[in-house]
Amino acid sequence: MAFEIDAKELHYRELNKLIRKAIAQGEKHLVLKNVNGQRYIAAGVSAEVDIDIYGVPGLDLGAFMRGPRIRVHGNTQDGAGNTMDDGKIIVEGMAGDVVGYAMRGGKIFVASDVGYRVGIHMKAYMDKIPVIVIGGKAGDFLGEYMAGGIIILLGMYSRYPERPIAGIFLGTGMHGGVIYVRGGVPETQLGGALQIEEVNEEDQKIIEQHLSEYSKDLNYKLEEILAEKFVKIRPKTHRPYGKLYAY
Numbered sequence: 001m002a003f004e005i006d007a008k009e010l011h012y013r014e015l016n017k018l019i020r021k022a023i024a025q026g027e028k029h030l031v032l033k034n035v036n037g038q039r040y041i042a043a044g045v046s047a048e049v050d051i052d053i054y055g056v057p058g059l060d061l062g063a064f065m066r067g068p069r070i071r072v073h074g075n076t077q078d079g080a081g082n083t084m085d086d087g088k089i090i091v092e093g094m095a096g097d098v099v100g101y102a103m104r105g106g107k108i109f110v111a112s113d114v115g116y117r118v119g120i121h122m123k124a125y126m127d128k129i130p131v132i133v134i135g136g137k138a139g140d141f142l143g144e145y146m147a148g149g150i151i152i153l154l155g156m157y158s159r160y161p162e163r164p165i166a167g168i169f170l171g172t173g174m175h176g177g178v179i180y181v182r183g184g185v186p187e188t189q190l191g192g193a194l195q196i197e198e199v200n201e202e203d204q205k206i207i208e209q210h211l212s213e214y215s216k217d218l219n220y221k222l223e224e225i226l227a228e229k230f231v232k233i234r235p236k237t238h239r240p241y242g243k244l245y246a247y
Contacts, residue, residue, distance in 0.1 A: 001029075002029040002030065002031045002052070003022050003027040003029065003030050003031070004030075004031045004032075004033060005018050005019065005022070005030060005031070005032050005033070006033050006034055007032050007033060007034050007035045007036070007038055007055065008033075008034035008036070010038065011038075012038035012039045012040060012041075012058065015032070015035075015038045015041065016038075016040055016041065016042075016043070019032075019041065019042060019045070019051075020045070023045065023047045023049055027049070028048070028049055028050065029049070029050045029051075029052075030049060030050070030051045030052070031051075031052045031054070032051065032052065032053045032054065032055070033054045033055070034054070034055055035053050035054060035055030035056060035057050036055050036056060037056060037057075037058040037077065038057065038058050039057075039058040039059045039060055040058075040059070040060050040061075040063060041053065041057050041058075041061050041062070041070075042061070042062050042065050042068050042070060043060055043061075043062065043063040043064055043065065044063070044064045044065060045065050045066070045067065045068050046065070046066040046067050047067055047068065048067050048068075049067070049068050049069070050068070050069045050070075050071075051068055051069070051070045051071070052071050052073065053070065053071065053072045053073065053074075054073050054074070055074065056074060056075055056076065056077065057072060057076050057077065057080075058077050059077050059078050059079045060078075060079040060080070060082045061076055061077075061079070061080040061081070061089065062080060062081050062082075062084050062087065062089050063079065063081070063082035063083060063084065064082070064083050064084065064085065065081075065084050065085070065086075065087050065106075066084070066085040066086045066087060066105075067086055067087045068087045068088075069087060069088045069090075070087070070088070070089045070090065071090045071092070072089070072090065072091045072092060072093070073092050074092060074093045075091070075093035075094045075095065075096075076091050076093075076094075076095050076096065077096045078096035078097040078098055078099075078115065079096070079097070079098050079099070079101060080095055080096070080099045080100070080108065081099055081100045081101075081103055081106070081108045081132075082098070082100075082101045082102070082103075083101065083102045083103065083104065084100070084103050084104070084105070084106050084108075084130075085104050085105045085106065085128075086105045086106045086128075087106045087107075088106055088107045088108070088109070089106075089107070089108045089109070090109045090217050090218065091108075091109070091110045091111060092111050092218065093111060093112055094110070094111075094112045094113045094114065094136070094159070095108075095110045095113075095114045095115070095118075096114070096115045097114075097115035097116045097117055097118070097139070098115075098116070098117045098118065098120065099114050099115070099118045099119070099132065100118060100119045100122060100130065100132045101117075101120055101121060102120075102121040102122070102123065103119070103122050103123070103130040103132070103149065104123050104124075104125070104128060104130060105128040105129070105130050106130060106131075107130070107131045107132075107133075107210075107213075108130075108131070108132045108133070109132075109133050109135075109213075109214050109217055109218060110132075110133070110134050110135060110136070111135045111136075111157060111218050112135055112136040112157050112158060112159060113134075113136035113137050113138070113158050113159060113160060114134050114136070114137075114138050114139065114142075115138075115139045116139035116140050116141055116167070117139070117140070117141045117142075117144055118132065118134070118138055118139070118142050118143075118151075119132050119142060119143045119144075119146060119149070119151045120141065120143065120144040120145055120146070121144075121145050121146070121147065122143070122146045122147065122148060122149035122151075122177055123147045123148045123149065123176075124147070124148025124149050124176070124177060125148070129148065129149055129150060130148075130149040130150070131149065131150045131151075131152070131210055132149070132150070132151045132152070133151075133152045133154070133210060133211065133214045134151070134152070134153050134154060135154050135156055135157040135158075135214075135218065135220070136154070136155065136156070136157050136158035136159065136160075137153075137155050137158040137160060137163055137164070137165050137166065138153055138165070138166045138167065138170075139166075139167045140167030140168050140169055140170075141167070141168075141169050141170070141172060142166050142167065142170050142171065142179070143170060143171045143174055143177070143179050143233075144169070144171070144172045144173055144174070144191070145172070145173040145174065145175070146171065146174040146175070146176060146177040146179075147175060147176040147177065148176045148177045149177045150177065150178055150179075150180070150206065150210065151177070151178075151179045151180070152179075152180045152182075152207065152210060152211065152214075152230075153165060153166060153179065153180070153181045153182065153185075154182045154225060155181070155182055155183065156182065156224075156225065157220075164185075164186075164189065165181065165182075165183070165185055166181070166185055166189055167189070168189055169189075169190075169191045170185065170189050170190050170191060170194075170233070171190055171191045171194045171233055171235070172191030172192070173191065174191065174193075174194060174233075174234075174235045175235050175237070175238045175239065176235065176238060177234075178203075178232055178233070178234050179232070179233040179234070180199065180203070180206075180207055180230045180231070180232055180233075181230060181231050181233060182225070182228050182229075182230050183228045183229070183230075183231075184196070184229075184231045185231070185233070190233065193235055193236050193237060194233055194234070194235055194236065195233070195234065195235075195236050196231050196232070196233055197231065197232045197233075197234065198231065198232070199229070199230050199231065199232050203230075203232055204230075207226075207230055208222075208226065211225055211226065
């Protein structure tokens, strides 16, 4: 049975104290109701716990977390998954700017659109490969300075059909990792020193693996998502600015 916390009129410090107290007492499933902009929910939490959030969580949801599985039944503000190390965040609506900033592991699944500078400074180390899947469209500077990890951009479930699938300067300064885009993206949207390639068999397996999980979590039809081909965007070099400076 889930442990419920009514966040109405609670300061974010009070809410986070109650969350940590419940986890310390052994609760494995928390339901947070009437959330309205409280920051840092589950930030730094290392426990294996499921958290359902009803309302709109504030900045830095799940920052530095290692283990929790968070489902937001709606939208979330900026900075979700900031430097998260492990676990999963599922957003059933839209997410704001800088989602997954410096993310080191775990997964973030967003049903619809995201804001600017999503997935910037993402990293990967050995078997830790962070993943962000975006069902809608993304703003400018998606994947800026990526050093590792995977971003999958679908462009299917957007609230803004008139917008391009991604904003300008996609992958600017990217020197590691990979971005997969359903249907493709014009080269004019890319930052410098990037290249667009066809996906190979290994890429397709990676895409299908993550999208199978994504579609189950968000009740989408996998066959519809896979009906369109993907392209792969990756850096031409791991030192995109290597010749810009004098030594």
